[in-house]
Amino acid sequence: MTKEANDFWSSDQSRNFPYSVKINGKEQDLIYEYQIPSGLHEWLISNRLIPGDGLLMDIGSGATTTSLFSESEKFRSYAADISPDLLKSNALLPDHKIILDVGSGRFPDSWRGKFGLAVSARCNRYLNMTEKRHLAGEVYHLLRPGSDFIILDIDSTPYAKQMGEFSPFDVKGESEILKNSGFSLTGSGHFEIKVKDHKFGGTDYIGHQYIIARK
Numbered sequence: 001m002t003k004e005a006n007d008f009w010s011s012d013q014s015r016n017f018p019y020s021v022k023i024n025g026k027e028q029d030l031i032y033e034y035q036i037p038s039g040l041h042e043w044l045i046s047n048r049l050i051p052g053d054g055l056l057m058d059i060g061s062g063a064t065t066t067s068l069f070s071e072s073e074k075f076r077s078y079a080a081d082i083s084p085d086l087l088k089s090n091a092l093l094p095d096h097k098i099i100l101d102v103g104s105g106r107f108p109d110s111w112r113g114k115f116g117l118a119v120s121a122r123c124n125r126y127l128n129m130t131e132k133r134h135l136a137g138e139v140y141h142l143l144r145p146g147s148d149f150i151i152l153d154i155d156s157t158p159y160a161k162q163m164g165e166f167s168p169f170d171v172k173g174e175s176e177i178l179k180n181s182g183f184s185l186t187g188s189g190h191f192e193i194k195v196k197d198h199k200f201g202g203t204d205y206i207g208h209q210y211i212i213a214r215k
Contacts (some may be wrong), residue, residue: 001103002166005126006082009163015085017062032195032206037067039193039206040121040152044068047213054116054144059102059135063089068119077113080107103131107138115142121152124174125165136181143190143215155207169177169209179214185211188195 008014013022018033044050050069054076060064061079063086069077074092080100081087087097098107102123119138124132139149151167171188178185192205 001101001126001131004129004161005163005166006101009081009083009086009126012085014083016063017086019161021159023159028159029199031197031199032204034064035195036154036193037064037121039195040119040208041068041070042210043191043193044150045118049117049148049150051116051147054113054147055111055114055172056089057115057118057139057142059118059120059139060126061090061097062086063091066091068121078111082159102135102138103127104134107142110143113144116144116147118142118147118149119152121155122126124151125169127151127168129173129177132177133181135179136183140181140183140215144179145215147215148186149178149213149215151178151211151213153209155209169211171211174211175213176212179211183215186214187212 001201003202017098018030018036020027020029033034056069056073056077058077058079061081065077065079066074075119077092079087079092080098080102082099082101087099088098118203127135143149151174188211190207192207195204195206197204
C-alpha cells in the first residue's frame, strides 16, 4: 500500500468514510459513496454470487460489510481493513474483524480453507503488483475449493490522489496475477450502479469493472 494510502486510511481523515473525508484539514461531503456498497450487494445477488454456505470475506472493508453482504449474513461475514476507526464502526462481531494491511499481512491460519466467497471492492487500486500477488495468494488459501474471489473497482473516485490510490483497474494485469496464484478466471466485465444525488437532485450511474476468479 502506498505511503499516502496508509497515512490517509490509518488516520482520522477517513473516519467518516463513505459519508465524508477530511482533505487538507476540511471535511468534504461525499455525495454517492455511501450508496455504493448496497449497490454492489444488489449486483452480487442478481448474479447469484453469494453462496448459501461458507464464510464471506470483505477485503478492504471499511465500515460497510453488512451493506455489501447484508445484515442477514452478519454472523458468517468477516472483514479486513487497515483503518481501526472504520473497523470499529463496522457492525460485525469483534472476532470477525481484523486490522490488516492486506498487501503485506497474513490472515489467521485458523481462517484458511473456510470461506465460500472473498470480495475486494475498491481495495486493489491501493496496491502495487507485488502486493496484489501477495493478496491473491492469501485469498487462495482462505477459500474452499470451488469458491470465488471477486475483485471490483469503481471507474472514478473523488480525491483519488489524496487517498493514495496507486493504480487504475487493469483487467489483464490482475487476471495474470490471479492465474499465477492458482485461480481459474470465470468472468470479467463492466456494470453500473444507480445512485441518487441528495445534494443537487437527480440520479447518476457509477461504473464498475470486475473480475471473478475461482479456486
